[in-house]
Amino acid sequence: MSHKLREVIRNISVDCVIFGYEHSTLEVLLVKRDVEPYAGMWALPGGFVKKGERIEDAAKRVLAQMTGVTDTYLEEIGVFDELDRYPLWRVFTVGHVALISPEHYSLHAGVDTRDVQWFPIEKIPPLPFDHSKIVAVALEKLRKRVRYQPIGFEILPEKxxxxxxxxxxxxxxxxxxxxxxxxxxxxxxxxxxxxxxxxxxxxxxxxxxxxxxxxxxxxxxxxxxxxxx
Amino acid sequence: MSHKLREVIRNISVDCVIFGYEHSTLEVLLVKRDVEPYAGMWALPGGFVKKGERIEDAAKRVLAQMTGVTDTYLEEIGVFDELDRYPLWRVFTVGHVALISPEHYSLHAGVDTRDVQWFPIEKIPPLPFDHSKIVAVALEKLRKRVRYQPIGFEILPEKxxxxxxxxxxxxxxxxxxxxxxxxxxxxxxxxxxxxxxxxxxxxxxxxxxxxxxxxxxxxxxxxxxxxxx
DNA sequence: CCAAAAGTGTTGAGAGTACACCCATGG
DNA sequence: CCATGGGTGTACTCTCAACACTTTTGG
Known part of the structure; x- marks a missing residue:
């Protein structure tokens, strides 16, 4: 991705908090970063928006590329804009959430699966950037949402x-x-x-x-x- | 503002939908644009985010400068990112809403007040960019919010x-x-x-x-x- | 036959809904 | 004294909340 920096908008990225429900717990999908900064750390799937690309499309693209998860309804949860959230230069990121049913997806189909994993929300490892904050906001939104809208369809198996x-x-x-x-x-x-x-x-x-x-x-x-x- | 283009982030702006309640109607605060594009049209108060500035601070600054409205709690309502929403180059804008009590403010204190006006929501003039969309989203959020949270404090007089x-x-x-x-x-x-x-x-x-x-x-x-x- | 989780109804309390008349004021 | 909007109470219905025992299966 970084070898095509000229195609991307360098100050706007997307990050996705993907919730799944399995083994009676809520889990979050994380990927192991393969580029600096913070290469090797578990992080939210995310990346820069490309020139001429809509934000939502960027989020879907990034998610599909990094995890194999496709056809998901992503909901925007806000812009994260702390001045030093990205260590190299200033990047604004647009957070997204989705609920999916883990069993529907073979993670990162065809690619090394050890780099994509579900983590129960109480066992999330330390995350780079402001990703912990983004997860916290996503979780809070989910908790508010459940009081006013049905959930389950997106996150449970069909039966x-x-x-x-x-x-x-x-x-x-x-x-x-x-x-x-x-x-x-x-x-x-x-x-x-x-x-x-x-x-x-x-x-x-x-x-x-x-x-x-x-x-x-x-x-x-x-x-x-x-x-x- | 545009004479200091080097201080701003050219692809990220903020726009504010300010709701007021007066004469038994909901009104929106609009300003007459004094720069191209669309100079002379009524539009939402908005402008570019500066380098080193937080988005929320940008929204507050822009609002204070353009309308005289200060000390307001602004809530983010989302990013608007259509490819051609800004005709000159690609600009992402972060929409904000606030409710205020019109009587608390003397609009654009000390400056030409004819350039800042309240418009009842059914009488909003044609707006440039995607500002009509932004107003629509803001209104929809307000209508949802009223069902689950009290309103009035921000928008009614003290008594x-x-x-x-x-x-x-x-x-x-x-x-x-x-x-x-x-x-x-x-x-x-x-x-x-x-x-x-x-x-x-x-x-x-x-x-x-x-x-x-x-x-x-x-x-x-x-x-x-x-x-x- | 035992352990473990699934399934099932009733009752009392509190909130929601529908509805009609008198009151205080300015002109 | 009249027009206009402000203020008040009750009865019925429905939803919420609390609560315990029986059923089905695998081992």
């Missing part, structure tokens, strides 16, 4: 169980929820549909599988609601 | 009446609200305090005056709530 969805909410909200009230509330919104299948994987009593009703899900996301338990 | 506050909500939400239910709801949150004074200005029955309880107001803003009537 999922209610206990899975509940754990996702618990992880994001950071508190335990009452099983019965959670089910009642979620089901009353009708954005998920029960299937006639059960989850085989569990070694306990199998749970019923559900899928998202994408139309109703998107409508609720537009309209907003209130989730308080 | 105000309940009917005034209700009209503000009606204007922002775009619908009529029931008087009794509005009062019940607002008063039950305890972020405003009744005074023992009445509003003399009205030519009808005078209404009681209230003030905001700043602490409770800020706490509610942090915590969020749900406003549905």
């Amino acid at each position: 999922f169980t209610l206990p899975q969805l509940q754990r996702l909410y618990e992880v994001v909200l950071g508190k335990k929820l009452d099983k019965r009230n959670f089910r009642k509330k979620i089901l009353s919104m009708h954005f998920i549909q029960k299937l006639n299948e059960k989850d085989k994987n569990g070694i306990r009593r199998p749970a019923y599988l559900y899928t998202f009703d994408k139309k109703k899900y998107e409508k609720l996301k537009e309209k907003g609601f209130v989730f308080e338990l | 105000f009446t309940l009917p005034q506050l209700q009209r503000l909500y009606e204007v922002v939400l775009g619908k009529k609200l029931d008087k009794r239910n509005f009062r019940k709801k607002i008063l039950s949150m305890h972020f405003i305090q009744k005074l023992n004074e009445k509003d003399k200005n009205g030519i009808r029955r005078p209404a009681y005056l209230y003030t905001f309880d700043k602490k409770k107001y800020e706490k509610l803003k942090e915590k969020g709530f749900v406003f549905e009537l």
